[in-house]
Amino acid sequence: MNALTDADTRRGGKNPPHAGLTSSVSPKAHSDGVSSPNVPIGNGEKPAWFALRVTYGRVEKAAELLRKEKVETFVAQHTISRIINGQKVFFKESLIPNVFFARMTPSHAHFLLEPSAQHLPSYIRFFRNKLLPRQADMMHPPIVISNKEMDNFMKLVSVKSEHIKVVDKEKCRFKTGEEVLVIDGAFKGVRGKVARVSSEQRVVIELTIHWLIATAYIPTAFIKKTD
Template sequence: MEDTTNLSPKADASLYNGQPSDTGLSCPSVGFTSRTPSISDDVRYGVSVENVPAGNKRWFVLRVSYGRIDKAKTFVKAKGMECYVPLQYKEVRKQGKKRILTTPLLPSLIFVHAAAEQVEALLHDNKVMANENSPLLSYFFNHTIHRQDNPDRNPPLIIRDEAMNNFIRLTSIKNPHIIPVTSNNIQFKLGDNVVVTEGEFKGVHGRVARIAGQQRVIVELFDGCLVATAYVPKEAMKKIMIKDIENILL
């Protein structure tokens, strides 16, 4: 864990946001059907990543082998690529002083912003060492569709810029009450699509739900991968239509 005692209320929106350690947990899933348009059209409609124009960057979701988030981040950055590792912040008291410790929010995943051919080259260089059982990085596939050029295979999961910006906006806030959502802590079906209009979560958009007895906004990055804000009062939200989500100024 990283000790960040003197954190300001909000994090720098930089993509390079800390050096977390991997606990090996997978992305939480609550089993709801996605209503957030977060997956890139290039993937949703079965277009192979090989057909993405050269130099056209996308947000790729990559799996990280157990306990190697730090190494994965260093490896990606050494290749000159942008990456994002969301953190979770926990308040603890030690010897009467409040401290904030960080752990990975989604400890088995790293998000890489690059062109398809760059990611392919990254994974090609991602060799299994003699003392390791698996490669450092691998594709996180979109199992909801199949590739047009190979119907027996799924394409890599790619996230829309708009959805990734919203996710980064939420997870770069150093609030210990931002949590990944599981079926155990969500108390009723996800409700209205809203945008937060004031407070530290201003600009974050998602769906309303009650978690741990509090009204919160759920951001769904991709199907089954959800993160909740801290408590948001009703008067700090504005209801929006799904078709208007991508028109929100991020």
């Protein structure tokens, strides 16, 4: 957990190093943990986002190892505050503990992360989708996230707000289930569903079927139904 300096609080932290081509992700999203883009694509494969999990406290170290392999990474963080010596101090910490995201082709992902390959430390591994059948290697397939989902997710968490949170589905009271677009305010451009969370109206996005992330309070006037 790192204290934010005055220079960092507006954009959520210093930009990580970049190399090679620029990414299609917006500059604001880059400021919250996106690194350099993927290696060249081969065999007609398209890159996708993989959820990766690590042992406690090693997210930043693991993401740096992937960046050295020219892999685009994203460490989702959110703002929290503490009262220290009578003053409110803001910090950044992982939104989803011990999880970060990396964008690469499936073959490159398996090349780097299959245990038998030993290209990366064993504490970095795929976050696997246990809702799907096991593969030939008797492992569940990795969680793969579309670029559209990740762009929406990164747009949400790029906002400096103490009220962004991961929520349980049981604690969300969805209104209609229809997708909406936030058309004004700090979360402008975020797509999700309107729900009641912590007694407030918020927009909740679904990152695959594994995580629900809620914005801060959103006024009704800032919400538009999508077609």
